[in-house]
Amino acid sequence: MENILTAQRLTKEYPKFILGELNFELPKGFATALIGANGAGKTTLIDALCGVIHKTSGEVTYFGKETDIDKETVRERIGYCAAQGFFPATWRPRDIAESMSIAYRKFDRKKFNVLCREMDVDNETTKKARQMYKQSDGNRMRTALAAVFARETDLLILDEPGSSLDPLMRDRLCDRMRAYLDEGSGEKSILFSTHNIADMENAADYAIFMDNGKIIERGFVEDLKDKYVIVRGEPSDYDKAKALLLSHNVNNTTFSGLALSANSRNFEEFGAVCERPTLQQLSVELLKRAEETR
Numbered sequence: 531m532e533n534i535l536t537a538q539r540l541t542k543e544y545p546k547f548i549l550g551e552l553n554f555e556l557p558k559g560f561a562t563a564l565i566g567a568n569g570a571g572k573t574t575l576i577d578a579l580c581g582v583i584h585k586t587s588g589e590v591t592y593f594g595k596e597t598d599i600d601k602e603t604v605r606e607r608i609g610y611c612a613a614q615g616f617f618p619a620t621w622r623p624r625d626i627a628e629s630m631s632i633a634y635r636k637f638d639r640k641k642f643n644v645l646c647r648e649m650d651v652d653n654e655t656t657k658k659a660r661q662m663y664k665q666s667d668g669n670r671m672r673t674a675l676a677a678v679f680a681r682e683t684d685l686l687i688l689d690e691p692g693s694s695l696d697p698l699m700r701d702r703l704c705d706r707m708r709a710y711l712d713e714g715s716g717e718k719s720i721l722f723s724t725h726n727i728a729d730m731e732n733a734a735d736y737a738i739f740m741d742n743g744k745i746i747e748r749g750f751v752e753d754l755k756d757k758y759v760i761v762r763g764e765p766s767d768y769d770k771a772k773a774l775l776l777s778h779n780v781n782n783t784t785f786s787g788l789a790l791s792a793n794s795r796n797f798e799e800f801g802a803v804c805e806r807p808t809l810q811q812l813s814v815e816l817l818k819r820a821e822e823t824r
Contacts, residue, residue: 532558532594534685534719535579540588542578549574549743550588556685557750559716561707561733564723565813566740567821572723573613575740576689579721580610593684606634609683613690613723616674619663623651626677636682645676649699667694679706686710688722692730700726704733728810737809741820755806759791760815763802770800777819788815 533555541550549571556562564572577583579590581599591597596604617626623646630637649672651665662670671694678686686707692700711718724730737754739747747754763771768785772778774796778787789797794804807815 534558534593535721536591537579538589538591540575540578540590541586542574542583543586547571547574547743549578550586552588552745554738554745554748556719556721557736558719559711559714560735560750561711561720561722562736562738563727563730563734563751563809564721564738564740565727565817566723567817569742570740571743572740573689574743576610576687576721576723580608580687581605582610582612606636607684609678609681609686611674611678611686611688611691613693614667614670616670617662617677620661622661623673623676626673630677630681634681637677638680638682642676642680645679646673649673649676649702651676668696668699671695672699675703675706679710684714684718686718686720686722688720690723690725692724692726697729700729704730707733727813728808731809734809737813739813739816739820741817742824746820747816751809754812755809757791758807758812758815759789759794759797759804760786760807760811761789761797761802761804762786763797763800767800767802771797771802777815777822788812788819 535556537552537554539550540552541548552575564575566572574583578585589597590599592599592604593607598604627639627642631639651669651672671691675691692703695703707720711720722733734751736750737748738745761771761775763785765780765782765785768780771785774793775787775789778785797804
């Protein structure tokens with residue numbers, strides 16, 4: 531399988547936080563969800579990959595051969611959207627369209643207009659369109675997303691694109707992301723970070739889980755769901771189960787936790803129930819385990 535991006539020994543060091551050392555790949559033709567608690571290092575990683583900040587060490591290879599993010603041919607192929615403050619606060623949508631047309635050769639203003647209408651933001655030709663600072667967080671994000679989707683790119687890197695969107699708009703965003711991948715026929719890829727895991731699960735093919743600047747798990751979502759199970763049972767059986775549980779919660783009525791699916795038979799022998807996890811459940815339990823084992 532080809533990779534759209536490969537990171538080797540990637541680090542970014544701050545006085546009170548260290549990202550890495552990270553080694554990972556983004557599979558080509560798929561959407562990768564970057565998942566972690568606040569402060570896990572998701573935005574730092576995205577900013578390092580996009581050249582917004584300079585990495586401390588390591589190497590990132592883009593599109594199988596390029597290692598210079600500042601190279602124009604690389605930047606033209608990557609669409610980046612920050613979680614907030616992506617465009618100057620005084621700009622209107624028409625200013626955004628004008629600047630994108632100057633900055634990128636393959637920005638389509640007509641497509642931007644269409645996307646603005648689809649995402650319920652003011653058309654960029656409307657003189658009465660409000661400035662960014664006068665709009666809600668959701669409107670600002672929808673405008674930024676319309677701008678990045680209006681470019682012809684091979685890799686989208688989106689930092690919390692659904693965080694300020696309502697559930698309906700997050701669903702539309704998932705559809706737009708799937709359409710982007712379909713248009714590429716296996717040549718386009720997406721990396722996006724998210725806290726709204728349940729709403730964004732339909733957009734994720736591959737997942738990378740982070741905690742405290744480290745990658746704690748990664749893989750194709752369906753493979754990870756096969757690898758793990760959610761276990762539920764009677765509290766009286768907790769002592770029998772806990773040695774095989776990766777994370778755990780116990781109270782007066784039940785115990786539950788994450789375990790490897792290879793151990794399912796051991797739990798079933800004393801009546802515990804093993805269920806295939808959703809991505810939301812898997813995320814919570816993996817992050818809980820990471821926190822418990824720091």
